[in-house]
Amino acid sequence: MLKFSHTNSKMNILARHFGYKLAQVVSFDIPAGWSCPKADICKNFSDPTTGKIKKVGRIMCYASKVEAYAPAARRLRWHNFDEIKECAGNSDKIAAKILEALPNEVKIVRIHSSGDFFSVAYFTAWQKVAAARPNIVFFGYTKQLEYAISEQNSPNFFLEYSFGGKDDEIYLNLLSKPAACFINEYANQYPNIPVVCGSKEKGYEDYFGVISRNTFAISMH
Numbered sequence: 001m002l003k004f005s006h007t008n009s010k011m012n013i014l015a016r017h018f019g020y021k022l023a024q025v026v027s028f029d030i031p032a033g034w035s036c037p038k039a040d041i042c043k044n045f046s047d048p049t050t051g052k053i054k055k056v057g058r059i060m061c062y063a064s065k066v067e068a069y070a071p072a073a074r075r076l077r078w079h080n081f082d083e084i085k086e087c088a089g090n091s092d093k094i095a096a097k098i099l100e101a102l103p104n105e106v107k108i109v110r111i112h113s114s115g116d117f118f119s120v121a122y123f124t125a126w127q128k129v130a131a132a133r134p135n136i137v138f139f140g141y142t143k144q145l146e147y148a149i150s151e152q153n154s155p156n157f158f159l160e161y162s163f164g165g166k167d168d169e170i171y172l173n174l175l176s177k178p179a180a181c182f183i184n185e186y187a188n189q190y191p192n193i194p195v196v197c198g199s200k201e202k203g204y205e206d207y208f209g210v211i212s213r214n215t216f217a218i219s220m221h
Contacts, residue, residue: 030115
């Protein structure tokens with residue numbers, strides 16, 4: 001069975017902000033890099049066995065770094081990835097697996113504190129899951145621009161385009177740009193874009209930026 005997690009510190013901060021139990025705000029994760037076909041500046045891989053990182057992009061991916069020093073997180077993400085791949089690209093089967101594993105009484109699901117939508121079938125499966133559970137808020141980031149655009153009108157599925165990927169040039173040439181999250185690699189890199197999550201106590205702020213479909217920046221961590 002697929003596994004959801006409620007050990008992410010930012011998700012715990014968000015749960016406390018709403019007064020929810022920690023288990024009501026969860027994340028679903030798969031391996032960073034290996035599942036991120038459009039990643040660019042943050043493209044990194046943690047070896048599934050040893051955790052050793054192969055750095056390809058110019059900045060370190062926080063999620064791959066977690067996999068390097070936390071074997072339990074690495075095993076969970078690879079377990080989910082392998083379970084999904086067993087569905088052989090069938091979106092209905094993937095959606096059924098996700099729904100079967102989705103914990104009871106969940107209020108918010110962060111799709112991918114690690115990983116991305118690596119195939120059309122996998123993305124479609126999450127669309128089906130969100131439609132089947134309209135009482136749950138699903139949110140996340142993606143470097144797949146077409147997926148971010150396609151969810152701009154969903155009532156409970158919110159995706160933010162994560163700038164720094166292979167679709168950036170397409171994004172910049174759009175006349176009507178969707179909301180995007182920028183990474184500040186240094187102070188005031190994007191001076192006209194508001195910064196969220198400026199402190200540990202406000203680690204929940206990006207959630208509101210995503211569900212409001214606003215453009216914002218976060219500092220590299």
